[in-house]
Amino acid sequence: MCRLAMKTAIKPFSPYSVLTAMEAMQEGYDGSGLGLLLRGLEFTDYKYNSEDPVLSGIAHTEEALGRLHAIMDERGFVLKYDHEFDTDSSKIEAGDRYKYVLRVYKKPAAWKSIDKEQVEHELMMTRLALRRDGEEHNGDLTAFSLWPDVAMLKEVGWPLGVGQALGLESGRIKSRVCMAQGRQNTNWGINLYACHPFFIQGVGTMTNGENTAFIPIKDWLEGKNYPGYVGYQSDSEVFTHILHYVTKQLKLPLAAYKHVITPLKNDELDAHPQGEFLRGLRNVCRRLIIDGPNAIIGTLPDETCMLVMDAKKLRPATIGGKAGEWAIASEMCGVDAMIPDRDCSKDFQPMREHTIIIPPDRQEIEIWSQFDQFPQTQAA
Amino acid sequence: MVSIRSISADPGSLTPNDLPWIIEHREDRCTLCGRCAAVCPVNTLKLAYMRKRMPKIALNSSERGSSFKTFVGIRQNTDVGRRCIGCGTCAMVCPNEAIHPVHNKTDRYRFQNTKNGEAPKRGGRRNEPGPNLLDRISFNRISMLTDPALDAGRHEFYMNTLLGRVLPPEEFVRRQAAGEWIPPVREIFPFIIGSMSFGALSPNMWLGLLQGVAYCNEVLGIPVVMATGEGGCPPWVLKSPFLKYIILQIASGYFGWDEIIRAIPEMQCDPAAIEIKYGQGAKPGDGGLLMWYKVSKLIARLRGVPEGVDLPSPPVHQTLYSIEESVMKMIQTMSMAFDFKVPVYPKISGSNSAKSVLNNLVRNPYASALLIDGIDGGTGAAYNVSMDATGHPIASNLRECYLDLCAQGKQNEIPIFAAGGVGKNGNITQNGMALIMLGASGVHMGKFIMQSAAGCLGNEQNRCNVCNLGICPKGITSQNPKIYRRLDPDKVAERVAETFMAIQTEMKKIMAPLGRSQSLPIGMSDALGIGDKDAAERLNIRYVC
Incomplete structure (x- = not known):
């Protein structure tokens, strides 16, 4: 499992604090890997402009890194900052990690004339080009995300051990939102792309449990012929793409x-x-x-965070916290470990109809029920 | 050369041993009541006085000789037209279990059933006994660890399907905001009573089905719908609130549509859908056929024809130039007739060309679904050669159509319904769910419901199968009141309800171990397996052994 x-907080924090919280939850879990998504970045070594896209991934060989340079150069990206992890490779299980890429780029000059949606599309297409390039070369290049203010990391091994191997405890990277997941897809062959969280155009989710309706959902998403709806090394990736589809393509709130993934019954x-x-x-x-x-935990580009359940609620998740910082x-x-000084009597476990939303101001959580009126007025 | 006539040896002469069904009669149990001979639908049985010699063996020649015994026995008519059909009605009425038909696998009748140059016709479906492909599919994706199986008895299950054109989500959101037309969609139970006409079925059968369907909807909460087949619908039904459970079919003979169109202003509700029949799995390329035996006064009135004449519908809709045009015009016309509030969809026979019909529908904004009827579909009347050898099995036909829709991302927009041999061997839910997981939005069943709800005797060994002649021993497909009064509509209704309750439970028992309960698992092909490599490859499912 x-x-x-x-964790989401107004004041940036080190992802290592979330990893230590995962240690608290170690009982009964296989600890086979780590997936991290950081949003709202702050670097000790660099003053980051949150408009600049950040590329996250792994170059498994020197040659792959060279190709990465070439692809980014060709598209007009200008490297502004290259974060060097304090890597201790002896603590990393895999032997083919040439370089963990976390780089800040300046957007191509040519993009100044295109609108926001097109920029977002181009960013996605660049990430996909990197991914495809890696796939064409025996998987020697892995690209997790290319997006402003978002960094991602996925690795095999015990989560805290991975954090230590990458020197995360030094606090050189901090973020206002950190999503962490502690498992590789051990149900099947290990593939870094199969590790949660999943990411597309600023939308990220991670999930607990198995998606029994995976194939019909995947078939449908693939049929949309949208370039970003690819991958599906994990059945949970569709949750991210559905969230993307609902908010970015259908432009619904x-x-x-919740109404799409677990619609209400007729009565x-x-x-x-x-x-x-x-x-x-x-x-x-x-x-x-x-x-x-x-249980699906997600974050959106404006740093809104959310939690929803399936309609049968066989996977638990708890939210707790206080004004300014919240943990799921x-x-x-795990909540205890992340925010020990909260009023735990106000912790909440959502039921099947709930969507928990932590707005960007992080003052209060919204517990929105599916039975309530839709929050946006519909014309006609 | 003049033939000798000492023995009867015409080319077409048959003995009881040559017939497909041989009557076995036990004289020692027979009470001579005569019910068997009276009830036999084909008059094959003849009670006859027969005499046999009883030789007396004795040492003394003066005591030798013969006496004669007279007894009453059963004679089986060996005329082709009056052969035993194996229905077993004689056994049903016999008070003493003294008589029953026995199947003869080596009959010679099959070479002789072309008297007067008439090619053989019958009701029923393809005579191919044994498990079909659907029976061999199993559900293998069992939820075990990270995804515990559900409790079929306690969890809530949502098992309905949609009949109607479903918009792409973007278009729905746009039209909803702009207040534009949104195509009608019906939420129905995925097992549908397939099109059997009022004409093919007896009034009592039809009434029983409708009562049962109404009970399923209004009491059990199972939204079952039934299709009429060609030939209209009794006027009282058209003007009743039960019309919403009925899919009205229009076919190439347009029989019954005069009544329907006239009734539109007085309809209390819209019908569930309109089905335009272009083809039928049992007899592709043939129109409907109601033989003269069944064109009773009532049927003649409903169809607007004289009594006692054959009613063959043409193979195609004659007024139209091409299938594309036909589909487009008819769908649009029927939609308009019902104010764009009723889904309209075509029914075609399974065919290599089904995909091209489908692709035409994809581009027609009024097309609501596609029903594909495979080679194992049943019929009230067709030529044997059509039924047995013409058509396309449903599974691969459905699958390739579904995958074609998937490639276009349209699989939710045009639901495909599958028919043709669903439940042929009684495994109705297993067959239906296998088709649903291969991509069908629902299945139609005709023969199964006749067997289950009314005790139809027909089988794939050519038992009975005389639906075409109006002599159905159970009264299911007869228009003769003396026969159809055997069938109690209330009892049929009860069986319809029992059948759907059982299907519902079995659906849960299939869905629960797969971890599915929130929606019908349409296209969940990862759950399917079959122990046949070629079939697995063709259907794009897992080979299991």
Whole structure:
């Protein structure tokens, strides 16, 4: 079973603190890997401009790194900062990690004339080009994300050990949001791309549990022929893509995500003020209905964080915290470890109808129920 | 040369041993009541007085001789037209278990059933007994560890499907905001009572089915719908609130549509859908056929024809130039007739060309679904050669259509329904769910529901199969009141309800171990396996052994 921990705070913190929280949750989990997503970055060695895209990945050979340079150069990216991890390779299980890439680029000059959506598209296409290049060369280049203010890391091994091997305890990197997941996809062959969190155009999610409806959902997403809907080394990647589809393509509010993945039943829709719209949404997004058991933790580009359950709720997750900092974890002890000085009587475990939203101001959490009115007015 | 006539040896003469079904009669149990002979639908049985010699053996020649015994026995008619059909009605009425038909696998009747140059016709479906491909598919993706299986008895399951054109989500959101037309969509139970016409079925059978369907909807909460087949619908049904459970079919003979169009202003509700029949799995390339035996006064009135004439529908919709045009015009016309509030979809026979029909539908904004009827589909009347040798099996046909839609990302927009041999060997839910996981949004069943709800006697060894002649021994497909009054509509309704309750439970028992409960697992092909490499490769599912 995966252990999930996410912390969001106004004041940037080291991801290492989240890794130590994962230690608290070690019981019963295989600790086979680490997946990290950091958002709202701060570097000790560099003053980062949050508009600049950050490339995260691994060059497994010197040659791959060379090709990475070439691809980025060719597209007009200018390197501004190359974060050197204090790597202790003796603590890394895998032997083919030539360089962990965490680089800040200046966007190509040519992009000044294109609008925000196009920029986002180009960033995604560049990431996909890097990924494809690696796949064409025996997987010697892995690209996790290329996005402003987001860094990602995935590695095989005990999560805290990986953190130490990469020198994360030094606090040279901090972030306002940190998502951590402690397992490689040990159900199948290990593939770094199969490790949560998953990322597409600023949207990141990680999930606990198995996605039994994976194939029909994957078939549908692939059929959209959207360039970013690829991968699916893990059945959980579709949750990220559905969130992306709902918020970025359908441009519906975050609350609609819950209505897409776990729509209400007929009698519940009959009593819902927007039942007709939601019934229609259920029909058109029928292939995106998940069957659980899953707890899905996600973050959006504006640093909003969220937690939802599948409709049967067979996977636990708890949220707790205080104004300014909040934590979500698959175990209560994980929340305890991340924010010990909170009022734990206010911890909350969402039920099947809830979407927990932590807005960017992080003052209060919103517990939004599917039975409530849709938060955005619908025309006609 | 003049033939000798000492023995009967015409080319077409048959003995009881040559017939496909041989009557076995036990004289020692027979009470001579005569019910068997009275009830036999083909009058093959003849009670006859017979005499046999009883030689008396004695040492003394004066005591030798013969006496004669007279007894009442059963004679089986060996005329081709009056051969035993194996229905077993004689056994059903016999008070003493003295009579029953026995199947003869080496009959010679099959070489002689072309009297008067008539090619053999029958009701039923392809005579191919034994497990079909669907029966061999198993559900293998069992949830065990990270995903515990569900509890079929306690969890809530959502098992309905959609019939109707579903918009791409982007288009739905846009049209909803702009207040534009959103195509009608019906939420229905994925097992549908397939099109059997009011004409093919007896009034009692039809009434029983409708009662059962209404009970499923209104009492059990299972949204079952049934399709009419060609030939319309009784006017009282058209004007009743039960019309919403009915898919009205229009086919190339347009029978019954005069009544339907006239009834539109008085309809209390819309029908579930309109099915435009272009083809039928049992007899591709043939139109419907209602033989004269069944064109009773009531049927003649509903169809607007004289009594007692054969009603063959043309193979295609004659008014139209091409299938593309036909599909487009008819779908649009029917949509308009029902104010764009009723899904309209075509039914075609399984064929290598099904994909091209499908692709035309994809581009037609009014097309609501596609029903593909495979070679094992049943019919009330067709030529044997059509039924047995013409058509395309449903599984691979459905699968390639579904994968084609997936490649275009349209699999949620045009639901494909599958039919043709679903439940042929009784495994209705297993067959249906296998098709659903191969990509069908639902399945139609005709023969199965006749067998399950009304006790149809037909099988794939050519038992009974006289639906075409109006002499159905159970009263299911007869228009003769003396026969169809054997069938109690209330009992049929009860069996319909029992059948759907059982299907519902079995669906849960299939879905629960797969960890599915929130939506029908359409296209969940990763759950399927088959112990046949070629079939696995063709269907793009897992080979298991």
